[in-house]
Amino acid sequence: MGVEGKILVEVTLPASGATFDVFIYPLSPMNEVVPLMSGAIADLSRGYYLRDEASLLCFKENGAPLDINRTAVENGLKNGSKLLLI
Template identity: 50%
Template sequence: MRKILVEVYNPAASRSFDVFIPVKSKLYEVLMLLSNTVSELSQGYYKASEQTILCDRKTGNVLDLGRTIEELGLKNGAKLMLL
């Protein structure tokens, strides 16, 4: 299974996390895992919810949950933001 390394920033926790994500996974699957993990690691500063979104940190564009990581064109070193 091929994976890429991305940086996920969470403003609520004021922290970034380096995460390996599989390129064939749908974004909604990755988002669920990321939001639960960040919620645990943030010591209560961030709470996972159904309204959680993942966007490109540079442009602010919200990523399409129904597409795979590969379809979104994400590459190693991509900077994302979890809101």
């Protein structure tokens, strides 16, 4: 685990190629994480990403979507996981 029991993941925006390092609590349900993350990244991306209710996190290596009804750990996230935010 990362700092204070958090998981450090890398989130990429496919449209711009911009990447962001994000800490996630391991037991946080993804249906809470995704809206918070998409809002923060929308603010940081300078218009490259617009927050959307249908935002989706996928694994970068294979494009498989994360299950929003599971926690970060249940989705297999660990330090260094690489994700796409679409």
